[in-house]
Amino acid sequence: MFPLLAVSANFLLPSADWAVLGACLALAVATLLFIFYIQPDASDLAPHRSKLDQLLERRDTIYDNLRDLRFEYRSGKYSEADYETMKSALETEAALVLAEIDQVTESQVRRPRAAHPTQAHRSEP
DSSP states (O other): OHHHHHHHHHHOOOHHHHHHHHHHHHHHHHHHHHHHHOOOOHHHHSOSSOHHHHHHHHHHHHHHHHHHHHHHHHTTSSOHHHHHHHHHHHHHHHHHHHHHHHHHHHHHHOOOOOOOHHHHHOOOO
């Protein structure tokens, strides 16, 4: 009878161990519920920024960089040659971004052209 008590005593856990085991079990259940039962919103699946938004943000960044460059040149941080080189590079990049913005907006707005409204109402004698 004593060996049976020794075996059953090995399976008994202190109360702190039961608390940790209960917390792990609760965490596992919460994780499974989150994974399998919580559905994402449609807005979570949609891209947050369009190509046009990214290009406009890039354009604004380039303009800010040009403004900062001009300020730093006037404060004497850059030589005239360095200023012209960096300014030229930023202006070229800005031109490329503006051309890409034009392409994106043109493809979004492209519609078949109808006859001019004033010509459609004009009657010939």
